[in-house]
Amino acid sequence: MTPEELSAAGYPFSPHWYGHPGGARQHYVDEGAGEPVMLLHGNPTWSYYWRHLIQGLRGSYRCIAPDHIGMGLSGRPDERHHSYSAMQRLTDLQRLTDHLIKERGVADRGWTLVAHDWGGTIGMALARRNPGLVRRLVLLNTTAxxxxxxxxxxxxxxxxxxxxxxxxxxxxxxxxxxxxxxxx
Incomplete structure (x- = not known):
C-alpha cells in the first residue's frame, strides 16, 4: 500500500525500517516523545491493530509498534532465510530493541510493554532477557x-x-x- 492509502485507512504514520542480518527488513512505527511504549501485535495482525492507541498516546509517550517479520509492512523472506519460530521472533525483537536504544535514542529502561496474543509470549521473553527494560506490562489475550x-x-x-x-x-x-x- 502507498502512504496515501495507509493514511486513508487510518494509519497515518511515517514508516521506519530496520534491516536485520541476512536481509530481512522489519517495519515499525515510532511516534511521539516521552517514556517508551512498545506495542507488540499477535497473529495474524500487524501494527495497524494499534493505530488508535498510538494516536491517543503519542502526545505523551513514544509509541513503538513493530510488524513481525512476514507480517504487516515487514519483509517476507522465505523459510530458507528466516525460520519464523518463536526464538527467531525473539531474536528479531531483541535486535530491533538494541537498534532503537543504540541508534534511535530510546531509553534503555522503563518501557511499558503492551502485548497481544503471540506478542505477549515474545514480549515477556524480551523482558525476562533484559531486566529493567520493562517497567509496566499490559497483556491482552496471550499465553505469556x-x-x-x-x-x-x-x-x-x-x-x-x-x-x-x-x-x-x-x-x-x-x-x-x-x-x-x-x-x-
Missing part, C-alpha cells in the same frame, strides 16, 4: 505465562506444533487465518 498443569492445546494447534507438514501448511497458506475466522 505458564499453562495450567492439565491444559491441552486445541487439536489444530497441537498439529501445528508437533507436525512439520502442518506447520508448513500454515506458513505457506492462509489456512490458519481462514479457520480462525470461521471459528471466531
Amino acid at each position: 505465562f505458564p499453562w495450567p498443569h492439565d491444559y491441552r492445546l486445541p487439536l489444530a494447534l497441537r498439529l501445528i506444533r508437533n507436525h512439520q507438514w502442518a506447520a508448513r501448511m500454515v506458513h505457506t497458506s492462509n489456512a490458519f487465518v481462514r479457520a480462525a475466522a470461521r471459528r471466531g
Whole structure:
C-alpha cells in the first residue's frame, strides 16, 4: 500500500525500517516523545491493530509498534532465510530493541510493554532477557505465562506444533487465518 492509502485507512504514520542480518527488513512505527511504549501485535495482525492507541498516546509517550517479520509492512523472506519460530521472533525483537536504544535514542529502561496474543509470549521473553527494560506490562489475550498443569492445546494447534507438514501448511497458506475466522 502507498502512504496515501495507509493514511486513508487510518494509519497515518511515517514508516521506519530496520534491516536485520541476512536481509530481512522489519517495519515499525515510532511516534511521539516521552517514556517508551512498545506495542507488540499477535497473529495474524500487524501494527495497524494499534493505530488508535498510538494516536491517543503519542502526545505523551513514544509509541513503538513493530510488524513481525512476514507480517504487516515487514519483509517476507522465505523459510530458507528466516525460520519464523518463536526464538527467531525473539531474536528479531531483541535486535530491533538494541537498534532503537543504540541508534534511535530510546531509553534503555522503563518501557511499558503492551502485548497481544503471540506478542505477549515474545514480549515477556524480551523482558525476562533484559531486566529493567520493562517497567509496566499490559497483556491482552496471550499465553505469556505458564499453562495450567492439565491444559491441552486445541487439536489444530497441537498439529501445528508437533507436525512439520502442518506447520508448513500454515506458513505457506492462509489456512490458519481462514479457520480462525470461521471459528471466531
